[in-house]
Amino acid sequence: MSFRARHLLGIEHLAPDEIRTILDLADRYVEFSRRTVKKSDALAGMTQINMFFENSTRTQASFELAGKRLGADVMNMSVAQSSVKKGETLIDTALTLNAMHPDLLVVRHHASGAVNLLAEKVNCAVLNAGDGRHEHPTQALLDALTIRRAKGRIQGLTVAICGDIQHSRVARSNLLLLGKMDNRVRLIGPPTLMPSGVAEFGCEVFDDMKAGLAGVDVVMMLRLQKERMDGGFIPSEREYFHRFGLDADKLAHAKEDAIVMHPGPMNRGVEIDGTIADDIQRSVIQEQVEMGVAVRMACIDLLAQNLRAERGRAAVEADV
Ligand code: NCD
Numbered sequence: 191m192s193f194r195a196r197h198l199l200g201i202e203h204l205a206p207d208e209i210r211t212i213l214d215l216a217d218r219y220v221e222f223s224r225r226t227v228k229k230s231d232a233l234a235g236m237t238q239i240n241m242f243f244e245n246s247t248r249t250q251a252s253f254e255l256a257g258k259r260l261g262a263d264v265m266n267m268s269v270a271q272s273s274v275k276k277g278e279t280l281i282d283t284a285l286t287l288n289a290m291h292p293d294l295l296v297v298r299h300h301a302s303g304a305v306n307l308l309a310e311k312v313n314c315a316v317l318n319a320g321d322g323r324h325e326h327p328t329q330a331l332l333d334a335l336t337i338r339r340a341k342g343r344i345q346g347l348t349v350a351i352c353g354d355i356q357h358s359r360v361a362r363s364n365l366l367l368l369g370k371m372d373n374r375v376r377l378i379g380p381p382t383l384m385p386s387g388v389a390e391f392g393c394e395v396f397d398d399m400k401a402g403l404a405g406v407d408v409v410m411m412l413r414l415q416k417e418r419m420d421g422g423f424i425p426s427e428r429e430y431f432h433r434f435g436l437d438a439d440k441l442a443h444a445k446e447d448a449i450v451m452h453p454g455p456m457n458r459g460v461e462i463d464g465t466i467a468d469d470i471q472r473s474v475i476q477e478q479v480e481m482g483v484a485v486r487m488a489c490i491d492l493l494a495q496n497l498r499a500e501r502g503r504a505a506v507e508a509d510v
Pocket of ligand 1: 412
């Protein structure tokens with residue numbers, strides 16, 4: 191096993207070997223989750239707290255199921271009812287929870303870097319479930335697992351990431367992961383939704399879908415993140431769909447066996463045509479959801495193993 195980290199904060203900190211370790215274990219959890227009885231005791235007696243400061247449906251459900259299938263006691267902290275609404279800071283909330291001895295904190299926050307900061311203040315394992323526009327490591331890992339299972343490999347592929355790159359932590363984590371695993375990445379989107387420093391990631395940039403999709407193996411669509419936009423980034427949704435929405439006509443430029451991905455939630459008719467999203471010959475969007483639970487199980491399991499080993503070493507040192 192080569193994954194020895196205390197926290198999972200971003201793809202940035204992972205080596206290719208660590209990524210492979212997570213994906214290999216996740217493959218086993220895919221089979222496990224397809225059984226009728228899907229309960230392990232890997233985390234029996236351990237406590238997992240999910241702190242979601244941003245709305246989430248699938249990611250929170252996925253982390254909750256993952257923890258429960260591993261036998262952890264899982265608590266969801268609903269921010270709507272929490273002291274955060276009364277003015278408490280993120281760090282105070284974290285310290286309060288830390289005093290209750292959780293073993294794992296799963297955190298989503300609207301500010302980039304908030305999860306890293308929190309990890310410095312607590313003595314349990316912290317898993318980043320998305321921080322601002324920064325990183326969403328488990329999304330990139332589940333996307334990698336989906337690609338590896340569909341294509342038989344996760345290197346030497348050409349992957350197009352399309353749409354609202356600027357506001358997307360999914361794009362950033364995927365870009366990092368796909369680069370580390372030696373894939374070619376193309377970013378396609380309007381210049382207004384393309385971050386300024388993209389060139390340093392070593393990817394090609396396009397503002398035309400047909401040119402950008404020519405010959406790609408994977409088409410990854412992104413949601414237009416309206417909640418992170420504060421001005422006129424696009425003329426209209428209709429116009430956006432016409433130029434950048436994935437439809438059969440544009441998809442025809444990709445390889446014949448190219449797969450279509452979307453992290454969800456989807457804006458049908460804005461970034462993707464509903465027929466393409468539902469086409470089980472091309473779309474792996476439902477597989478992504480399934481892989482999500484398995485990847486999160488693998489990450490939680492590995493972090494728990496590392497935490498137990500660390501505590502074991504500390505106990506031995508305290509003894510001598
Ligand atoms: C993504 C996110 O929250 O960053 N969704 C998700 O995790 N399922 C992408 C998005 O919100 O568009």
